[in-house]
Ligand SMILES: Nc1ncnc2c1ncn2[C@@H]1O[C@H](COP(=O)(O)OP(=O)(O)O)[C@@H](O)[C@H]1O
């Protein structure tokens with residue numbers, strides 16, 4: 349009922365699908381009856397035990413804190429630098445190929461460099477997550493800024509608008525839809541970056557917990573934690589989707 | 604004695620400076636000779652149309668007069684002074700998509716005033732009057748996406764009026780509209796322009812439209828565009844669509860068409876023979 353009120357009937361099909369997946373999972377797990385394939389009941393049971401554990405909850409808090417910081421930094425830095433660069437045709441042409449090339453390198457191969465310079469800890473993990481999010485955000489914003497309607501720019505020029513006025517009244521509103529989709533996209537990328545970093549060099553955090561359970565062969569805990577990560581990621585993603593929808597409805601050029 | 608002399612001077616018929624005066628204006632884009640040389644004079648309150656094949660340099664000419672680009676050669680004077688940058692009292696009407704999709708009708712119309720630092724209350728008041736004037740009363744708080752193309756173009760017209768222009772430059776403003784809407788919009792434009800009495804340079808590819816609206820139609824030849832004919836339109840004002848069927852109007856349309864046709868035919872052959 350409350351889900352319906354918040355998101356409207358668009359939420360119903362995914363909910364039905366999720367319920368179907370859980371049903372299939374329950375049935376197949378019962379049929380397989382295997383120690384490495386726990387059913388939803390077992391997974392949730394071990395998740396409940398984990399959540400009762402203060403050390404585990406410390407890990408969750410660590411991940412959330414670093415994620416929030418690196419995500420905010422990635423959005424802020426990516427959006428502003430991307431927009432500034434997009435305003436200059438020359439610098440966009442110079443920088444875009446380089447950044448695209450950099451962005452196409454699987455980020456994980458860069459991770460040792462982060463460890464080398466920043467050591468093991470929140471700083472290197474957060475920086476890695478930041479880089480995972482900031483490059484795509486930057487690229488999206490450069491393209492969006494370079495794509496501002498030429499007609500709108502001409503109209504502004506004919507009014508003798510100052511650069512600041514142009515930025516505030518034309519460029520920013522024009523790129524808002526891209527900013528919103530960038531924010532949604534980069535949330536997932538930043539999260540992946542952080543979890544990977546935690547797996548490789550964590551002493552805490554959800555990625556670290558996952559790998560620890562793997563070495564302890566606690567499959568039901570792993571699956572429980574995967575569910576937890578899924579839920580933790582889903583809520584902001586849905587919120588960002590709603591935000592994007594609203595911004596697109598209002599700001600997008602519909603010719 | 605002195606008063607007598609003064610009176611004499613005042614009553615002497617001094618021609619007012621034209622609103623636009625171009626001499627030998629040319630534009631080049633790298634190796635492409637896009638325009639000119641053209642001479643052009645537009646009187647105060649005069650409505651001048653330019654018709655010509657596409658790519659002949661019409662938009663280029665309009666942008667030069669609007670200070671959106673500098674000419675490679677020639678002199679441009681608007682209101683008796685050399686052009687140094689965008690003028691406050693020159694308004695440009697672009698295609699309909701120049702409305703800002705994130706602003707309501709009122710805020711689109713108020714945009715030029717906002718840019719010029721007019722306070723919120725005053726500019727909205729003025730914008731509301733203009734919205735009413737162009738027949739969009741009741742749509743003040745709609746967004747452009749909720750309007751038809753013709754209505755969006757009324758918004759653009761109202762925005763152009765907002766800064767009390769003495770010169771309006773319009774570049775195929777009705778080009779994206781259907782035939783009926785174009786005709787209605789053309790009549791609407793005439794009504795509004797006659798009311799504020801500004802000079803107009805109007806670019807169109809519709810010969811009918813140019814004859815209906817203008818005091819004078821200039822025909823531009825293919826690139827690099829120069830004026831190949833000048834057709835005065837002596838129809839009484841105010842004009843309505845019916846004026847087009849008067850003998851002098853049909854004669855004008857035929858004369859313009861003959862010129863354009865000759866240009867278009869040469870251009871077609873030229874495009875065919877170039878690889
Ligand atoms: N910024 C530009 N750079 C290079 N060529 C241009 C530019 N603007 C216009 N041109 C060229 O100049 C010619 C005239 O263009 P334009 O004034 O837009 O023609 P029209 O409005 O009559 O269709 C065309 O051949 C066009 O390709």
Ligand SMILES: [Mg+2]
Nearest residue numbers: 661662663774
């Ligand atoms: Mg043009």
